[in-house]
Amino acid sequence: MKTTIFTLIIFTFTCFLSHSQFDNEEFRKQRERMLNLQIKARGIKDESVINSMRKVPRHLFVPRNRISEAYDDGPIPIGYGQTISQPYIVAYMTEVINPTKCKKVLEIGTGSGYHAAVIAQIVDSVYTVEIITELYKEAKDRLEKLGYKNIKIKNADGYYGWKEHAPYDAIVVTAAAEFVPPPLIEQLKEGGKMIIPVGSPFFTQTLVLIEKKDGKIYSKNLIPVRFVPFVRGK
């Protein structure tokens, strides 16, 4: 009898936990609201980006105790001093690289894996690099469980990019660097675009768009942003 009650309690508890692991109507409504109030209202027009953010369950990329904030208009701490970027910034950076024209994209700063998932719905393959081992492991596990087979993830210093799979149609850097790492410029395809927050980690930085045309590098300052710092490996 005792064992039966115990089993029942464990079963109920597991059901409760696994329920919060999934998507449902309530979360879909919250995503639609996020798209209307934060993304479309601020001028994001690329349908591929909007559709992708409609699909990706952002609440499964934030810590359990923060699920209720998952669709709020801001970044959310994900541990180890890092954050998942504000939804609008994810949309903006993704729209800028013109994702429907991209096959292969490199992301530096996997964090939760959310931005990689948003891009992976649109392009053929995403390569993403994360320097913090714990976050790398968590994101790898999460992306595998959610079935993102076209995302490859590596635990390394993203300063060096991911040479084996270069060149990339686009490179998205999600941590603020003092300068654009030269290996990333090298790994950008001719005609490719890179989006990177540049500036001091203690101040507001600028989102910079880098383009490679006829072997020349062009850069354009876009909007002011606040990102966590780009750190260097030992």
Ligand code: SAH
């Ligand atoms: N794109 C992420 C947001 C990540 S925040 C998301 O969607 O959740 C920035 C991430 O960049 C952090 O996880 C940080 O650990 C990582 N990072 C900082 N410097 C790095 C470097 N040199 N190489 C790789 N990752 C780095």
